[in-house]
Amino acid sequence: MHFDLSGWRDYRQRLLQDDLLAALVVSVLLIPQSLAYAMLAGLPAQVGLYASLLPLLFYAALGSSPFLAVGPVAVLALMIAQTLGLAPAGVSPGEAALVLAAEIGLILALAAALRLDALAALLSVPVLHGFETGATLTIAASQLPVLLGSPAQGFDLPTILQSAAASGWTLKPVTAAFGLGALALLVLARQGLTPVLARLAPLLLLLCMMALAWRSDALGHGVSLVGQLPPLHLPFTLPRLQAELWWALLPGAAVIALVGYVSSLVVAESLARRHAQRVTPRRELMGLAAANLAAALSGGMPVAASFSRSVLMSDAGARTRVAGVLVAFFMAMAMLLLAPALAWLPKSVLAATIMVAVLSGLKLGPYAQAWRYARPECLLMLGVTLLVLCWGVTGALGLGVLGSIALLLQRTARPHVALIGRVPGTEHYRNVGRYQVECQPGVLGLRIDESLLFTNVRNLSDVVQGHLDHHPEARRVVLLMSPVNGIDFSGLEALRELHDTLARQGVRLDLSEVKGPVLDRLKASDWQRWFKGRLYLSHHHGMVDGLQQAPDWVSP
Amino acid sequence: MHFDLSGWRDYRQRLLQDDLLAALVVSVLLIPQSLAYAMLAGLPAQVGLYASLLPLLFYAALGSSPFLAVGPVAVLALMIAQTLGLAPAGVSPGEAALVLAAEIGLILALAAALRLDALAALLSVPVLHGFETGATLTIAASQLPVLLGSPAQGFDLPTILQSAAASGWTLKPVTAAFGLGALALLVLARQGLTPVLARLAPLLLLLCMMALAWRSDALGHGVSLVGQLPPLHLPFTLPRLQAELWWALLPGAAVIALVGYVSSLVVAESLARRHAQRVTPRRELMGLAAANLAAALSGGMPVAASFSRSVLMSDAGARTRVAGVLVAFFMAMAMLLLAPALAWLPKSVLAATIMVAVLSGLKLGPYAQAWRYARPECLLMLGVTLLVLCWGVTGALGLGVLGSIALLLQRTARPHVALIGRVPGTEHYRNVGRYQVECQPGVLGLRIDESLLFTNVRNLSDVVQGHLDHHPEARRVVLLMSPVNGIDFSGLEALRELHDTLARQGVRLDLSEVKGPVLDRLKASDWQRWFKGRLYLSHHHGMVDGLQQAPDWVSP
Structure with missing residues (x-):
């Protein structure tokens, strides 16, 4: 006062x-x-x-x-x-x-x-x-x-x-x-x-x-x-x-x-x-x-x-x-x-x-x-x-x-992992089930619509694997991380399990648009010792990275 | 079996x-x-x-x-x-x-x-x-x-x-x-x-x-x-x-x-x-x-x-x-x-x-x-x-x-509202505090880094108002909603309060990149009766919408 x-x-x-x-x-x-x-x-x-x-x-x-x-x-x-x-x-x-x-x-x-x-x-x-x-x-x-x-x-x-x-x-x-x-x-x-x-x-x-x-x-x-x-x-x-x-x-x-x-x-x-x-x-x-x-x-x-x-x-x-x-x-x-x-x-x-x-x-x-x-x-x-x-x-x-x-727990317990594709002619990616978008064979773009927390990560691997089962030709999975506002210790373990499970099948896990605070925390852990994928500032760069020829967009 | x-x-x-x-x-x-x-x-x-x-x-x-x-x-x-x-x-x-x-x-x-x-x-x-x-x-x-x-x-x-x-x-x-x-x-x-x-x-x-x-x-x-x-x-x-x-x-x-x-x-x-x-x-x-x-x-x-x-x-x-x-x-x-x-x-x-x-x-x-x-x-x-x-x-x-x-509650209770600007020459928007980006006077781009839940919405208006106090010339606020994975009933009330508070100051509230499931829920409520802003599929469109001349990007 x-x-x-x-x-x-x-x-x-x-x-x-x-x-x-x-x-x-x-x-x-x-x-x-x-x-x-x-x-x-x-x-x-x-x-x-x-x-x-x-x-x-x-x-x-x-x-x-x-x-x-x-x-x-x-x-x-x-x-x-x-x-x-x-x-x-x-x-x-x-x-x-x-x-x-x-x-x-x-x-x-x-x-x-x-x-x-x-x-x-x-x-x-x-x-x-x-x-x-x-x-x-x-x-x-x-x-x-x-x-x-x-x-x-x-x-x-x-x-x-x-x-x-x-x-x-x-x-x-x-x-x-x-x-x-x-x-x-x-x-x-x-x-x-x-x-x-x-x-x-x-x-x-x-x-x-x-x-x-x-x-x-x-x-x-x-x-x-x-x-x-x-x-x-x-x-x-x-x-x-x-x-x-x-x-x-x-x-x-x-x-x-x-x-x-x-x-x-x-x-x-x-x-x-x-x-x-x-x-x-x-x-x-x-x-x-x-x-x-x-x-x-x-x-x-x-x-x-x-x-x-x-x-x-x-x-x-x-x-x-x-x-x-x-x-x-x-x-x-x-x-x-x-x-x-x-x-x-x-x-x-x-x-x-x-x-x-x-x-x-x-x-x-x-x-x-x-x-x-x-x-x-x-x-x-x-x-x-x-x-x-x-x-x-x-x-x-x-x-x-x-x-x-x-x-609240029930809400965070229902993770929604969406298969996303490109809005034609743009660098924007949207849910395949909701928008008219195009995908690229060989690269699977997924969006995780929730922070990775102990309430929802138990079946993260299974959900991603389910998408992969429908696209067995994919050699890379790019996870769009912009909706992931935090990763707790259980989430970190789940991410590692997902990474290792995919690696065993010869599939590389990449991350795109990881938020600054989330990335800071990851870098403080030992994740760089096990993570073999790449980080992309934009999901689109992740999707077209490493292609020998022009991307071959197809409807999903 | x-x-x-x-x-x-x-x-x-x-x-x-x-x-x-x-x-x-x-x-x-x-x-x-x-x-x-x-x-x-x-x-x-x-x-x-x-x-x-x-x-x-x-x-x-x-x-x-x-x-x-x-x-x-x-x-x-x-x-x-x-x-x-x-x-x-x-x-x-x-x-x-x-x-x-x-x-x-x-x-x-x-x-x-x-x-x-x-x-x-x-x-x-x-x-x-x-x-x-x-x-x-x-x-x-x-x-x-x-x-x-x-x-x-x-x-x-x-x-x-x-x-x-x-x-x-x-x-x-x-x-x-x-x-x-x-x-x-x-x-x-x-x-x-x-x-x-x-x-x-x-x-x-x-x-x-x-x-x-x-x-x-x-x-x-x-x-x-x-x-x-x-x-x-x-x-x-x-x-x-x-x-x-x-x-x-x-x-x-x-x-x-x-x-x-x-x-x-x-x-x-x-x-x-x-x-x-x-x-x-x-x-x-x-x-x-x-x-x-x-x-x-x-x-x-x-x-x-x-x-x-x-x-x-x-x-x-x-x-x-x-x-x-x-x-x-x-x-x-x-x-x-x-x-x-x-x-x-x-x-x-x-x-x-x-x-x-x-x-x-x-x-x-x-x-x-x-x-x-x-x-x-x-x-x-x-x-x-x-x-x-x-x-x-x-x-x-x-x-x-x-x-x-x-x-978990403590994690969701700390909402992070970031002022975001454009990565020059792109349509990507990033935190002003972390990246070299550019802003547009008159339009405030904010990103909400958490679902809008009862644990974190009590001071949503205040936080947005705080950003607005530093940019009193802004006549529109565009909220980038891609990290918002859900809005509970308390969150809906807070959004309405924010909308009305801004409206009283002659500032319009727009939303960009609202997720499909979130938008479905909003449309099921009476929000269209009170929401006077616009919805944009891409944040960039929201930032440049309605401009009479070419956008005038400045460093924040």
Whole structure:
């Protein structure tokens, strides 16, 4: 970080106005969401407010994106709820949440120190999207009982259904009326109102519903309310140091750290591209680490960047990370003003807020696109979605990553060795099966369409031999190596075996268009001791080399 | 399988003689090895003989290679010993070995039915070689106490050393004299004698040592002998059906099946290549499955192809799988003749046989080659070796496979995007950093040196943008796609993002030399709805397309 004061002077003159407006718009959305996501995570409502103060300041100090709206996030809240269930008995959810935030902060800081930002690549698009959809549906399902006043609980579909069945599918009519009424108004607001009013709608609705609950004596009618908050002052405490507790939450913390980081990075990159800016993945790691550590020390919960609020931040015109600082300021104001009234807020109204917020981000298009483009990846996406819904987030993500790796291995395991011929009149060579090309008797031109890796070299000799069986007159094989981006040790052995097998039949193996980095590695090995063929810079030179007369091109 | 009787008539006339000779030579080696490897596996000596009868017939009926010498194998014996240690109390090693062989047979049959022969690719050369070396050293270490008459036991280095220390490093001098004497004679035989005599040496030595032990009253001197064998008749029994036992041995069975199959396949392929023949991996799976099931039903132990005996089979001139049938016949003869004398065979002599057999196959060259060619793969090889020595075979192989996959992911995770220019006067394009080439202002030619996969596309836009920052005058980017062998769903998304990011800056993205299979997949998706660039069959056409005047080549 550098503190360029001339930049700061510029800032005051030009950008404060933009950042102020964006911060105001985002705060209006963050107030209801912070309360709702704390409830979703199974934590007291004020925890969501605490997590929207200091963490934002620390992200602004260390992060790199001006658009990321850090704070409580719905998907993380679901994962937090599932992880807190693993805490040992006798630890309150609030205490466990602080430990979890501390662990996430430390994991992210460690990842930044060890430069592990590349691990973000483990989450492929199908896994990430399948996970987000599954989490969205799970969140919506978990809020349905709250919305309708059912005593059912749970953070996966089977548990929720069992719990609802055990309670005899009972509902509370007045609670449901509040919830469904809020849901209807929110949906209408999204569709009917101008953008500005639509953004104000959740906060306005909250205020109206609190007033209504107070006037109608909702508590007397059995409606669950958020209830009296304790005196709001930021609690500065060290998280509880209990080995058993830290150990129990560690796997969940690792997964939440990965998901929080990757989803934040995806948002940051996508918004940066819109503004022709660049994101520094390591800076993001450091910013999120600081934000989570701040949450752990100030009574909050684990935080990350919210997709919906970050898009809003960008659309509303935020220019610098000062916008995040201003959001924290507005949140502190709101906390002081709203606290007394929150006691009257029905939980079913918060549930409606959550459902509308998450379901409005539901995207089913990628399933159809993946189905058309790559069936196995679509099945992976669907599988992850179903696993999240029915089993839990951590296991689903783990299996999803393994599935991605298996598909990658399967992809590299299918080498494609094509017989290639010359496009007549040119020096370009193309697959004999796809193009009208011409070949030369006596020289077999083959193209290997994959790096030579342990997953695919076991039958390299056999495949080449198969082509040779159809052209027994060939005395040379020229391998076009331009698609070979790497050769591992198993590949080197296979190349040597191929060379020796061909040599035993009196056929010479030549290589053409070997890539620079690949050739450097080969030359570092002892390959020059056994390789008797020739290297050509161009495949065409390899095909016509050593001919006594003009080449005799024939159709294959 | 087809039974071509005319082929059979040919067979009798021409090949019987060759097969007979090879079978005789292999049997002479197999007799001592079968006894020794049964002992190594912690089983009674006769189990090795039983495993050398029916399994050979069944492999001959269903397998495909004329050279594979199926039967007890040293490396498998070590794995069997480690696995049998996991059997529940109250089950004899012999019973457990039958269940293990049955499981291995069923796993291989299942793999053949599901066409899983491609899973062989999971074992890369570094893992396989590191494993074999580690197993060789472990076997030698485990036989050292037997050779010297120490009571120490164990199948990994720490256990053997602890056990020897616990026994106070005691030895039995007469036992050690037999063992070291046999060892010295075997080593001398390998070095000093003609090949024919050298091959006979182990069997002759066994006979001499039995006679010597009988004459010198070895038992009275405290030498451990193989002891009286039970009446030798092939026991036909179903393996014990006990769920707990089957379950306990299953992981070991899966690993032994994989190792047995892959090591047999490697031998079969290498020998087939020498004779310009081909191996059918699925036939090998079926042959080994049948051989192991036969072992399970006839009192044997798990079997696979032995490297040393298979090479001998090939060198001695075997022509068809009848050679294996003849080996089984000679083994049956030997069993009847030798059984009474085996009682007098000192175990330390068998230990010497094992040590010479396995250590003669030790190869350290690949470590040096891998060190020069690919440091991380060499470290993987060394790591697997050490893990096998100190921890056990199953875990070492598992970690080795994970290590190979991690290296593969790391390899695909490093995309290399090169700025390319024209080799003057040609239509060939090469890396600007490596060759003397020329570029064209206004058009940026880039080559992507890797398939576009989820592991490497996260920063594709950034890398291209980096090149573009150095050439702000460019209005087109032409991506040379010939090294791109595949695009997964994450890659498709990244390509779209790159396209849109460039479009926002008024830069058009074109693609050149897209491979046929890649283009087919792209066309199946909705890419034509968003892709506004052009496709070129040749990169050069892409670079000069749409120019109003002759191209203006400059040095980059």
